[in-house]
Amino acid sequence: MRRADRIRALLQAALQPESIDVLDDSAAHAGHGGFDPDGSHFRVRLVSGCFAGRSRVERHRLVYDALASMMHRDIHALVLDLRAPGE
Numbered sequence: 001m002r003r004a005d006r007i008r009a010l011l012q013a014a015l016q017p018e019s020i021d022v023l024d025d026s027a028a029h030a031g032h033g034g035f036d037p038d039g040s041h042f043r044v045r046l047v048s049g050c051f052a053g054r055s056r057v058e059r060h061r062l063v064y065d066a067l068a069s070m071m072h073r074d075i076h077a078l079v080l081d082l083r084a085p086g087e
Contacts, residue, residue, distance in 0.1 A: 003074050007042060007067060014066035017048040018085055025079075040076040052084040 008022045023043040044063070051059045059082040064071060067078075 003040075003070070004042065006070065006074075007044065010066050010070070011044070011046060011063065015046065015048040015050045015062060017046045019045075019047045021045040025077075040074070042075060042077070043079040043081075045081040047083045047085055047087075049085055051082055054084075056082070 002024075004022045004024045008020060011017065011020060011022075021044070023045075025041045025043050046063070050062060054062075060080060063078075063080055063082065067075065
């Protein structure tokens with residue numbers, strides 16, 4: 001399974017999002033530190049009711065917890081756009 005697909009599956013299981021986009025931006029970072037042709041730089045846009053009433057830091061923690069198994073080996077950079085429904 002591709003890393004972007006694993007990220008999507010883990011986030012869907014943990015946060016039950018209304019919408020989710022996982023983009024692999026790795027190609028834009030070729031030659032930079034942490035680059036991996038299998039995927040290392042990702043952008044996630046996610047809308048979930050789990051984020052309602054939570055601060056930006058709390059939202060990020062929920063995502064990092066869901067992706068803990070991938071954070072130290074498979075993901076070098078992660079850009080997050082996390083919103084509650086209606087935001």
